[in-house]
Amino acid sequence: MGKRVGIEVSLAIAEAAKMADVDVIAAYPITPQTHIVEHMAEIVANGDLDAEYIPVESEHSAMSACLGSSATGARTFTATAGQGLELMHEVLYVASAMRLPIVMAVANRALSSPLNVWGDQSDLMAVRDVGWIQIICENGQEAFDHTICSFRIAEDNRVLLPVMVHCDGFYLTHVVEPIEFPTQEEVTNFIPKFKYPLPLDTSKPVSMGCFAPTFIYTEAKKAQEVNILNSKKIIQEHWDAFGKAFGRYYHPVESYRTEGAKTLLLTLGSFGETAMTAVDKMRDEGKSVGLLKLRLWRPFPYQELRKAVGNAENLIVVDRALSFGGCGGPAYSEVRSALYSEKNHPKVVGFVAGLGGRDITVTEFENMVKRAPQIANTGAENEYEMFGVRE
């Protein structure tokens, strides 16, 4: 049996990587990810983990070093945030296309300019198409659990894809939470030994990252797409195994008090906890409101989402990022598109809220529920609104 520990979530994420016995960590500091990589460095410095810690000179090099390390067959971990994730951008595509099972914690943060280091999911949404499996955590326990579980998912030979574990910067990374720690033995039993099928090895030379002319590029991309789509059921398989081993079960879309609800809120990440309190309050007042939480962002859980939405009349998607001049919040436009083919889909309204670390309170979720029908019935070209803008 493990134990319950009061610990800062960043430190818990680093402890999870330690329990996963990672071989190589390549990282560059950026707020609000710093506590993760500082603690990782401390763990290695104290000899609590036998690993190589590469203190690289940029995030571009952090992810590049991860490519080399993972391709050599080492279990590889890193963490970043905001601008750092953007600086890695092109390298992220390479990691997924070359099937390198790197695990990365992302402390989600706003993007410049103006400079802002606080919680926001603009960085997350900017990397949605890079081919990584992407999991969005709601609280510290999830951040810890998914860091451990993601190594098992990433390194499964049927998957072999890198995984991002998203945690809202500050809202999750800098809070102290009670977290259930399993024993080392339990974690060791849960994550099989990493054996990359074709590593860089002089006894069996391989060429990795070859040049693909037009006659083969499309086929390579199709193979990659099939691979990530197929990973969805394998992710669930590992989440089920995790539940069996540790008693906490995870699903691509979580429902909270949705029974018979006419209006549903949909959130990603730490918004979920506040929204649950808001739903409780509204339910107590006799309002027919429930909550959906999107945990698996890539591969996108179409079926699970459609099923979870059920017969709701209104769906309110709350984004913590904006697609400028586009379709409002990125999650909003994807959710709406996912429901378009449904016969009786709900009216989908979007709010963009909480940018750059602005708090969204219980009252504000209540206000969104009140405001949504007005937007839904305006017939505006895009039924979304930036919420809480001071004018």
Place this chain on the structure above:
Amino acid sequence: MDNIGVYAARVAPKFDGLAPGHRACIGCGEALAVRIAMKAMGPNIIIANATGCMEVISSQLPATGWDVPWIHTLFENNSAVASGIESALKVLERKGKVPARGTKVVAMGGDGATSDIGFQALSGALERGHDFLYLMFDNEAYMNTGIQRSSATPWGASTTTSPAGKKSIGQKTQKKNMAAIVAAHEIPYVATACPSYPFDMMEKVKKGLAVNGPAFINVFSVCPTGWRSAVDLSVRLGRLAVQTGVFPLYEVVNGKYKITVEPSPMRPVQDYLKLQGRFRHLSENDVKEIQERTIHEYNMLKARTTC
């Protein structure tokens, strides 16, 4: 040893890490340089290759020219990828997850990948002290994308983005001194080499691979396509670059400079310049300026070897 050329092929190691049949241009100095480097390095290496001519000519799917483990990812990150490979080998061997075979890590890239876009990653890897050898194949411009100027392009050379014209001499800046910049990182081994001097080059590659810590070799790689020179002159142009003092061959071992091939008597730079279309537009005065600068720089280098 006047006829060393006759025996050279027999003396060099038989190992060819880069298989025949690559797609390089006729007379490619870089392909020759890579072949010579591979002979010196042998099969117990892992290569991290930057995007560029070498990657494109050797790895077009579904074929590969490499008989050693080889990885290409992006343009500017081969030093960082090499850092990851080296660290992974270290820890995996320590943990007994892979057998200790003494495998060495080699990063290679062109002058653009090294002295421009990958400069930061290179400096970072050198500063961190990773045990790897960096080979910069220097053909003095972005040849893979069509002969655009880089910071390694010499003054006066005409390229597609530094064209000579009524109001321009061509490249307006002096060639970046990569060996000196790398040497400032105080790494154990830095050298310049040229495949026109194959044994000097093989010796340096072996030394670079043997040291514990980072090593860097700036390999002069004649490019007939980009330099507008005859395809059968590549080896001769390499020799002329050395004999005119334009590209001196030296090494810096633990901070100590040593010239390995003395260009004496030093030939006039015009012997080297006149065989290349990229310098065709230069006036007598321009050539004089290059001559003076070449002698000045050579003397500066010479001064370093005596201190």
